[in-house]
Amino acid sequence: MSVQGRKERERADRERLILATARELAEQQGWEAVTTRRLAERIEYSQPVLYSHFRGKREIIGAVALQGAAEMATALRAAAATADEPRGRVAALAQAYLDFAARNPAVYDAMFQLDGGLAFAQADTPEPLKEGFAALLGSLSEVAGDGVDPGLFTEVFWAALHGLATLTRAGRLPSEHAERRTELLVDRWVQSGQEAKRS
Amino acid sequence: MSVQGRKERERADRERLILATARELAEQQGWEAVTTRRLAERIEYSQPVLYSHFRGKREIIGAVALQGAAEMATALRAAAATADEPRGRVAALAQAYLDFAARNPAVYDAMFQLDGGLAFAQADTPEPLKEGFAALLGSLSEVAGDGVDPGLFTEVFWAALHGLATLTRAGRLPSEHAERRTELLVDRWVQSGQEAKRS
DNA sequence: CTCGGTTGTCTAGCGGTGCTAGGATTTCTT
DNA sequence: AAGAAATCCTAGCACCGCTAGACAACCGAG
Known part of the structure; x- marks a missing residue:
């Protein structure tokens, strides 16, 4: 046998x-x-x-997207573990997210830009995607502030990252000051008490 | 003749x-x-x-995108004129942007998602696109805060809007709480600008 | 070791795409 | 009214995703 x-x-x-x-x-x-x-x-x-x-090209793209989602979830978890205070964690997450998108543009496209037949924000959302979002959620909940839904807070932050990733790569934003943009975003997003600014 | x-x-x-x-x-x-x-x-x-x-399909898409950019610039300018204080202006701009994307998905795709052969963030950027950005820039400069580059500030805000628009329409974000997300974004974006401002 | 049957793979082709060459037809000029 | 010029269409190219059906390789039984 x-x-x-x-x-x-x-x-x-x-x-x-x-x-x-x-x-x-x-x-x-x-x-x-x-x-x-x-x-x-x-x-x-x-x-x-x-x-x-595979059923067709769509499904191939979807499978690559799934691989990518798993890798990205791992990268995000690792990034969150490098910093020991909330703000640093959010900064590390943002950096890791944008790095992944920049280094794996095709995979990122498969995940979010192309139609790979993946379900999202639904009951049958693939596990790796949920994990990636959970990694963001964990660190962002800490800085959401009172009376702010952590889920929505994370979603909007994610949207901002997604926007930066896609617009930068499509040449819509000059790649020149990418880091300053990330910093700016994190600053605005973690604007609670601590004013610990890294140079 | x-x-x-x-x-x-x-x-x-x-x-x-x-x-x-x-x-x-x-x-x-x-x-x-x-x-x-x-x-x-x-x-x-x-x-x-x-x-x-037209030279080809690309150019047709590009022409539609250009039309759309002009319309969007108009919509944004109109939105900014409806409010008389900075925060309201930013909120109105965000709403107008997302409304436009939701109501003209194909045009929005032509502008930012598909390859219409348009130049961006360069010397030969089409006028309507620059105008749209300028409409955002005008109201966002007011709330950027000290020591924050208004251009970068606007770019990141735009990226957040773009992320919300695309992810929502692609089904990546449940369209349920779209307004709350917009509100949340504007809150975060405007708030500390007001308080820390000391001109 | 041979032989039927199953399993796997390839060749060939379908209807579709963006795009173009070259001939036909209309329109203007004289 | 006839030649010239602009205009438009038929037909076809190479490529796309996808599939039917012929063919070859392999397996287990005798």
């Missing part, structure tokens, strides 16, 4: 290969260059094998 | 027809439904006619 096990393993390997190749190609030349033909050629199989793993 | 004048007029009319049709079709069924064939059929001409007006 181990022959079946081997086949399953090979299948899983190939699926990983497809996703890794799609991601690599997207990061190198953009998602519009990720066509089923090119993708098939790179993995050295014919097009139809792609459809034996 | 008035025959030439008439021809030019007819040509301009047809160009407007193309843009209006493209916009209408995009708002009705999304930009992916705006194909050159369908567009040509709707204006009752053949495809190549489109290419005698």
Whole structure:
């Protein structure tokens, strides 16, 4: 019965290969260059094998997005752990978020810009996405202030980060003062008592 | 020599027809439904006619985006004029921005989501876009606070609005508490500016 | 070790896309 | 009224996502 096990393993390997190749190609030349033909050629199989793993291109994008969401959640958790006071945590989170978006533009697009068929803000939201949001929520609740819904507070902060990420990468904002913008955002967002400003 | 004048007029009319049709079709069924064939059929001409007006689909999207930018700039200016104190102006601007995005999703996409070949934050940025930004800048400078670059301050605020607009429309944020989010954003953005201000 | 059957893969093709060359037709000029 | 010029359309290219059906490789049974 181990022959079946081997086949399953090979299948899983190939699926990983497809996703890794799609991601690599997207990061190198953009998602519009990720066509089923090119993708098939790179993995050295014919097009139809792609459809034996995924329902279609959408689902491939969705799978890459899911990978990315998991990585981003990890990065955010790690960032939050580096600082020991609330403001520093928020700053670290913001930086980590924008870094991830800048370093993995195609994956970020798959997550938030393209239609990967992922559900959001609903019952069937994928776990990695919920985790990423939870990482933000944990540190932002601390600085929300009284009478402010932490959930909404986090959502708006996230929206600001998302806006900065997309507008910067689309060339809508000059990438020149990206750090000062992040700082400005965090300053406004954590404006409660502590006036501890890092240079 | 008035025959030439008439021809030019007819040509301009047809160009407007193309843009209006493209916009209408995009708002009705999304930009992916705006194909050159369908567009040509709707204006009752053949495809190549489109290419005698625009270099390609990109340029059509760009032209719609430009129209939209002008409308948005007008809407923002009007909104800023409705309130007589700084905080109200910022709130009105935010509301007007998000309203525009919600009511003209396809146009908003053309402006910021799709590639319409428009330049941004550069020397050759189209005038309407600069005007829109200027409308924001005028009211936000008032609440930026000391030692805060008004330009950067406005950019980050804009990014937050953009994030809210896109995430809400993509279903990433439940459209339920949209107004509370806007309120929350404006609160955070204006508040400390007022108190710390000492001119 | 051979042989049927299953499983896996590929070739070929469908309808769609953006875009364009070249011929046909209309329109203006003389 | 006829030649010239502008205008427009038919037809087709290369590519897209996706799929049916032929073909080859592999497996387990005898």
